[in-house]
Amino acid sequence: MAINDYSFLSTTISSSYAQTGGSSITGTYFSFIISPTGGDPATPSVIAADDFKIGNAAENPIDSNIWWGGNVDSSVQKVEFVDTAVPYSISNTVETRIYIFSGTSMPNSDLTVLVDVDYTAPTFGDDDDRSASIGRPFCIRLYTPSSYNTCVNDGTTHARYVGIASSAINTAYTASSVNPNGTGANPNCSSGFHEYKISGTVPEGQTTTIFGQSFVATSGYYFPDPGIIANLTVDTQGIDFGDAYTLTHIITRDTDSQITTYRFEVNYTPPDPAIEDLTGTDAENITKFCALNHSMIYSNFTPVQITSSNNGLQQLISRISVGGQVGVGSATVASTGPTPINVDGEVRSVVVAGSDFAGYYLTIQKTTGGTTTTLAFAKPHPANDLESNNAFTAGSTNSGVVQLNLVNSEGSMPTFLPSGKPYAVDYPKSVRGKSKTSYNNPISYHEYFVSFPAVTATTFYNVFVTSSDANESGNTDEDKENVTTSYGVSGAGSGRTSSNPIKIYQYADPSITIQPSTNVATVYDSMPAAVSKTTIAANTQFTTESTGTVGSSGHVEFSFAVGADGDRIISITRQPLASDFSVTSGGNGLVIYYESLAATLNNSSANNVCTITGIAYIQQMPVDDTLINILTQNFLGNASG
Numbered sequence: 001m002a003i004n005d006y007s008f009l010s011t012t013i014s015s016s017y018a019q020t021g022g023s024s025i026t027g028t029y030f031s032f033i034i035s036p037t038g039g040d041p042a043t044p045s046v047i048a049a050d051d052f053k054i055g056n057a058a059e060n061p062i063d064s065n066i067w068w069g070g071n072v073d074s075s076v077q078k079v080e081f082v083d084t085a086v087p088y089s090i091s092n093t094v095e096t097r098i099y100i101f102s103g104t105s106m107p108n109s110d111l112t113v114l115v116d117v118d119y120t121a122p123t124f125g126d127d128d129d130r131s132a133s134i135g136r137p138f139c140i141r142l143y144t145p146s147s148y149n150t151c152v153n154d155g156t157t158h159a160r161y162v163g164i165a166s167s168a169i170n171t172a173y174t175a176s177s178v179n180p181n182g183t184g185a186n187p188n189c190s191s192g193f194h195e196y197k198i199s200g201t202v203p204e205g206q207t208t209t210i211f212g213q214s215f216v217a218t219s220g221y222y223f224p225d226p227g228i229i230a231n232l233t234v235d236t237q238g239i240d241f242g243d244a245y246t247l248t249h250i251i252t253r254d255t256d257s258q259i260t261t262y263r264f265e266v267n268y269t270p271p272d273p274a275i276e277d278l279t280g281t282d283a284e285n286i287t288k289f290c291a292l293n294h295s296m297i298y299s300n301f302t303p304v305q306i307t308s309s310n311n312g313l314q315q316l317i318s319r320i321s322v323g324g325q326v327g328v329g330s331a332t333v334a335s336t337g338p339t340p341i342n343v344d345g346e347v348r349s350v351v352v353a354g355s356d357f358a359g360y361y362l363t364i365q366k367t368t369g370g371t372t373t374t375l376a377f378a379k380p381h382p383a384n385d386l387e388s389n390n391a392f393t394a395g396s397t398n399s400g401v402v403q404l405n406l407v408n409s410e411g412s413m414p415t416f417l418p419s420g421k422p423y424a425v426d427y428p429k430s431v432r433g434k435s436k437t438s439y440n441n442p443i444s445y446h447e448y449f450v451s452f453p454a455v456t457a458t459t460f461y462n463v464f465v466t467s468s469d470a471n472e473s474g475n476t477d478e479d480k481e482n483v484t485t486s487y488g489v490s491g492a493g494s495g496r497t498s499s500n501p502i503k504i505y506q507y508a509d510p511s512i513t514i515q516p517s518t519n520v521a522t523v524y525d526s527m528p529a530a531v532s533k534t535t536i537a538a539n540t541q542f543t544t545e546s547t548g549t550v551g552s553s554g555h556v557e558f559s560f561a562v563g564a565d566g567d568r569i570i571s572i573t574r575q576p577l578a579s580d581f582s583v584t585s586g587g588n589g590l591v592i593y594y595e596s597l598a599a600t601l602n603n604s605s606a607n608n609v610c611t612i613t614g615i616a617y618i619q620q621m622p623v624d625d626t627l628i629n630i631l632t633q634n635f636l637g638n639a640s641g
Contacts, residue, residue, distance in 0.1 A: 071116030135201030163303025
């Protein structure tokens with residue numbers, strides 16, 4: 001093999017290729033990696049599978065990079081070259097897969113296999129020279145609220161946003177002038193947004209900051225929490241670039257913890273392998289990328305003027321969650337709301353987050369049937385391993401008034417305040433390793449570890465907070481005592497009021513009962529007793545449809561002997577079908593299949609008996625007790641004696 005600027009990097013034997021001396025070689029293949037070396041930072045060496053072949057071998061199929069015969073040992077069946085990344089990218093190496101003829105005997109010593117790998121330098125046209133690392137295109141349209149002039153559309157002037165002192169865009173790439181296609185072509189001009197187009201090429205195989213934008217509030221104004229939101233649209237025309245973009249947020253707050261500067265930095269990492277069109281020149285590829293219409297538009301940016309009522313003394317509870325989830329669960333649909341609690345009970349984390357010094361109290365209600373109880377929070381802190389010391393009682397209990405407090409924020413470690421309060425852990429949200437003055441977002445949260453008990457009947461829990469102005473955390477800052485707490489979230493499950501709580505369900509183990517039924521009962525002596533299954537937890541899912549073992553957790557085997565009354569005679573008009581089974585009650589969430597269905601007669605004379613047999617395979621358990629009838633009138637006939 002003649003190679004310039006390339007090397008054998010490593011040889012890897014597949015785990016399935018382990019061999020024993022004297023045995024026949026079995027397995028898929030073993031491989032080695034060819035890696036580029038040499039070049040310089042401006043023109044690094046790059047390779048592709050297309051550059052390599054086996055001396056005197058034949059490629060079959062054409063352009064497959066699979067080579068047969070040639071200058072290899074007799075034990076080699078074929079050799080395949082495979083790119084590990086985008087061809088001719090900096091990160092690409094070539095895996096060389098060596099396939100050995102099945103049945104080749106493994107010697108009792110190391111086996112050396114000779115393979116003649118040849119390299120041919122690629123040739124490209126003058127306009128498409130990919131022998132060095134290629135540039136990857138990007139193009140994004142930015143819609144930003146106007147801070148310095150108006151946007152005119154359809155004869156209507158849309159004024160700039162008062163309170164934004166500047167909104168400078170910084171980029172090392174091509175940035176268009178404002179509204180490059182005119183305000184009439186700007187779809188967001190009517191909202192007071194200007195359009196910019198930022199484009200260029202970035203190095204392959206690395207993350208690059210393509211632009212940044214800093215919003216600065218005018219003196220006497222601030223941006224409302226949680227800050228300006230950037231909304232990206234990068235999944236267009238059936239091509240999803242969602243993993244290629246990342247955003248960095250840099251927030252500056254004043255002494256009242258209000259946002260005065262909000263900066264975005266947008267980073268782009270070209271997908272590997274490429275999913276965009278790279279068949280043209282750089283300029284052509286950028287134009288094609290622009291046609292994908294990637295865009296970013298802002299929300300929650302409207303500046304707020306500082307007044308005596310919003311001067312930083314009013315704090316907020318921004319979020320409440322249970323196990324990181326919000327929403328309203330359902331008595332019949334397990335996929336709605338937070339994940340249901342295990343019937344045997346479990347410990348879940350309840351988190352209340354908000355501004356420093358915001359006050360609240362937490363309530364957790366348990367309802368089983370028509371009985372509602374509330375959680376009486378235990379006093380010991382979870383650091384003492386006493387998480388289970390809480391109980392649901394008939395009284396109107398809650399956590400007591402609690403106030404968020406960033407006590408040990410500089411060290412970014414949890415603090416255990418307020419002292420003696422139940423299960424409250426104060427965690428500051430900050431940036432580790434930075435100075436106290438550079439924290440991006442001084443928001444803390446309390447975490448409660450709640451032990452939800454085992455139940456025997458379906459139960460639900462309402463979790464919500466109520467605001468409080470009381471100072472309960474030992475705060476000595478008189479300016480922030482007795483603050484007004486508002487809510488920064490909305491919608492179902494936000495926990496903003498007791499009428500809009502997070503609701504979590506805990507389903508009891510349901511029963512599935514299967515029994516024969518008829519709409520002509522007088523024909524039969526009596527219907528046999530039902531069979532039931534009660535050992536499977538609600539909403540349990542099984543992965544196979546009909547391959548389980550009879551008697552296992554997902555199967556119910558049944559046999560019903562249905563006898564004729566008096567001198568009547570039962571006949572079989574057809575064999576039973578899955579459609580003969582009818583859910584009479586319950587069945588919410590049930591997925592069930594029926595197998596091996598059969599009806600047999602013991603004789604054809606008066607007072608005879610028909611035996612109905614089969615297997616019910618439960619693919620998913622319901623969340624409630626379920627009754628299933630076999631409608632025997634669909635396949636049994638009768639006659640008078």
